[in-house]
Amino acid sequence: MVNTSVSGRVVDTTGAPQPGLNVRVYDDDGWPFRDFLQQGATDSVGAFSLTYPAEAYGLDERRPDVVVEIRSTGGSLLFVTKKATDVAEEVLQLGDITLSGVNVGVQGRVLDVQGRPIAGLVIVATDLDLIGGDPLGRTATDADGRWSLSYSPTVYNELSERPDIVVTVFDRVGIRQLAQTSEARNVAESVLVVKDIVVPRAAAEGWLVTLGRSNTPRLSSGNDVEVLVDNAIAARRLVELIDAATTEVHLAQLAIDTGFIATFTGQDPVPTNATHADSLVLDSLFKAGQRPGVTVRVLLNENAIVPDTIDEVRDWFAQRAPHTVSVRSFPLTFETMHAKILITDPGLPTARAMIIGSPFEQGYWDTPSHLLVDPRRGSHGASGIGLRPVHDVSISMTGPATADIARTFSLMWNHRSDVAFRGADKLPSIVQPPAVGSQSVQIVRSIPQRAIPATAKGEAGVLEAYQRAIGAATDVIYLENQYFSSGEAVHALRRALAVNPSLQVILLINQSPDIPTYRRWQQWRMVGELGMPHPQIGAFTLWQIGPVAGKTGIQQVYVHSKVGIVDTSWATVGTANLDGISLEGARELYRGDKRSVEVNAVLLDGVADQPATGAVGALRSRLWSEHLGPLPASRPPQGWLSLWQERAAANVASLSLNSPRMSRGRILPYRFETKDADQLAGLGIDTSRMVVLD
Structure with a gap:
């Protein structure tokens, strides 16, 4: 008999077949005498059968010495069989060829803490090296929680013959990282079998923030919630709450202008000669501190980067006595204590809480009318904003959620008691008030690492809330925010849009943020990462017109909101911007390890086993x-x-008329020019008949 064929099957070290590999057969008489006989590929079950004429290994040679090479689809050598000498069989049957010594795959399983499989989670395998990492592949867990990846050694062997493998588990959209294996170094197994990866099911699924745990912190039902649109309305409600307090008033703020006027006489949209100051915030706090049985505590940001007002506020109260007002600083170096919250009568059934949109500076005060010229906004304007009209959103609530906001204040206050006041005036545990309404609320926070011993690892709860909601969106995501520079938020949007072609994203943001360097980052996120213009995304800005020097004046309204709404199921209102320092870390400022203190309220409406109240749809309709x-x-x-x-x-069309006007609402498309006049010109609007207030 004369040998004219060879057959076999290629498997990995687990016995799994390896389809699609290149198989080459040689007659190897010793270097340099090596005759190529045939090549082919393994089929779907890893099998191959190659036929060649006897003449291929020489007329004078009757029995070839057969060697089989297994190569990747890219041509990389994976395995060489031991030489079969003087082969006489017509068909040389090699049986199973087990790859070893060269890594071509990784596999494993994802389970919850009860040992049940979790299906649909995204798995990413990476080869780590000195200059970053090479992606080995991406897949998803099956119904049994199992996953498997195959790849060619060419993806990792430019710098090393053996990969250093790390496996990362993400949620079903590929947004949130749920777990990561330790590095498996110098992997020689053809298929690395990773031990079971355990992920809490609550962390992997659903709308609720878990911070990687099995429970859902700071979630409560039975709340009554009031969303306060624009700061004139929010400031009036704040003064009313302070004036009604019977036991305690706790206020945390980024900054307080000692002359900040919260309310004015009358509530007319347009001020008149009869309009004058009604209530100063500090006066309200002072009067509360004079009432019998009421204690007032004020916590202010102190920061090496952002100017603070701690000394001015302390001096203001020091000049007025007697009272029970205690003012403390919360010092951070690079980060800020950006959480702006008010709690009155914590723990009592009458407890109220607010998450406040703006610092107490007159330039942020504004009505829903957003007049171009309004003396109630003061004469100096807010830093980086000037005298522009300002749109903002705050939220007030009664019920169990007030305790979660109160505990955040206590966490910061008690930390300062320990560090700077020898444990004096530490606040006790907060009793959760009874249910008073029907709204479910989860309070989520951002806290920097190592800032507070009780939360030494920090928290990124606001980021997780956005990631979960964006990943669960089905129809429309609405983001109304001062900034749009967070890489993690943009990554979440990009993944959500990729998996749902019908999903739409609406952005209401500023073309000129008050932090100048953010403008470049914002444009990169929009164009470089989201690929705008994008058919599923629309970006818009807010404007106002009005009479100025006998002509039509126009100016951009500064959006100071921190609002996100997903479908009619989820909404968040709070202090966290969509920038790195509020969410994942200040990468735009090249300080990726820095995160500020933030507090947001998340409203859940008919999802995550929470009751449907219609609150989210109502908020969306109100803003829109x-x-x-x-x-x-x-x-x-x-x-x-x-x-x-x-x-x-x-609106673009109507602003170009002889009598310029905004025909429907106050929005215009977002433009990338720096100045307002250039933005309007870029839209094709003739501004010769207008006064553009930049």
């Missing part, structure tokens, strides 16, 4: 009505983004 004008009764056939685009286009 202010920005767009009257809304249609139902979703437009092309989605809500089409409505925003139509209203913005109508």
